[in-house]
Amino acid sequence: MATPRSSLTSAVLLMLAAVLLFALMDAGLKLLSSQYPPLQVAALRGLSSLPLVTLWVLATVPARSLLRVHWPLHLLRGALGIAMMAGFVYGLRTMPLSTAYAITFVAPLLVTAMAGPLLKERVGAGRWIAIVIGLVGVLVILRPTGEGMLTGGGLAILIAAICYALGAVTVRMLAQRDSTQAMVFWFVVLLSLGAWLLALPAWKPLQPAHGWIIAGVGISGSLAQVALTEAFRRGEASLIAPLEYTALVWGVLLDVALWSVLPDGVTWIGAGIIVASGLYLLRREKVHVEAEHP
Numbered sequence: 001m002a003t004p005r006s007s008l009t010s011a012v013l014l015m016l017a018a019v020l021l022f023a024l025m026d027a028g029l030k031l032l033s034s035q036y037p038p039l040q041v042a043a044l045r046g047l048s049s050l051p052l053v054t055l056w057v058l059a060t061v062p063a064r065s066l067l068r069v070h071w072p073l074h075l076l077r078g079a080l081g082i083a084m085m086a087g088f089v090y091g092l093r094t095m096p097l098s099t100a101y102a103i104t105f106v107a108p109l110l111v112t113a114m115a116g117p118l119l120k121e122r123v124g125a126g127r128w129i130a131i132v133i134g135l136v137g138v139l140v141i142l143r144p145t146g147e148g149m150l151t152g153g154g155l156a157i158l159i160a161a162i163c164y165a166l167g168a169v170t171v172r173m174l175a176q177r178d179s180t181q182a183m184v185f186w187f188v189v190l191l192s193l194g195a196w197l198l199a200l201p202a203w204k205p206l207q208p209a210h211g212w213i214i215a216g217v218g219i220s221g222s223l224a225q226v227a228l229t230e231a232f233r234r235g236e237a238s239l240i241a242p243l244e245y246t247a248l249v250w251g252v253l254l255d256v257a258l259w260s261v262l263p264d265g266v267t268w269i270g271a272g273i274i275v276a277s278g279l280y281l282l283r284r285e286k287v288h289v290e291a292e293h294p
Contacts, residue, residue, distance in 0.1 A: 011235025014227045015243040021224035023250035027258060028217040030092040039199035042085035046192030048218025053188045056226055057181045066185055069178045073170050078190025080167040087160035094153030098251035098263045102141055102271035103157040108278050109134040110165035118169050130277040137273030180229055242282050245275050
């Protein structure tokens, strides 16, 4: 049955809002990354979102349903989330937000590549060609000169994208048995607890001046997650998922507004290659990718 036009419109608007909110959250993470260790920032991202996420979950499903879940996959996803967030924050220290986004856009391609061996999904020749072309785009951005491999930030972002993709595969597995609320709740809980424990040895006292940034990260991240979930509930993934690429627009605007920087021409070329490959997968072959954000 076709999705009603009104539902599609609301899904598109919700997805655009989610991408903007996630961009604001990531800008907050970048601001914090220069003041605190990556694992501490990862913990703050989870802890600041946990109260609002908990309220949303308890308002939509019975609390006892959160305990009847597939724990091994949740624990794996939590570990991947910690590595993803720490790598992403580390990379944000050394490169513009828009450049980091351009690299993470390879994640949907990696999900498709992993879907074959891990999910036993058929990945045709056309998809593999798109994946290879997308990886070439990453290499264009991670060139051996300029920002990228020399700083290590580009490699950290790439590792984060790989963890993101592996996490998306676990979401596909979990979606067959657990609710969306359970997946969101335990991801945030495990990210918060795990990153906090790992960050304790190097934990730095929080500065009062950063309170508004931490609060903003929590509020924007929580609202974005709810908007994202609702967008995918109302609209088809093949229509909604490509809108995540609008993050590059917000990344550029935030880079200019907050740090007065712009991605260089080579980064734009690499980003264009990755986005084109991703759109081919999503629109031409109707690949359904998970849109879970760091």
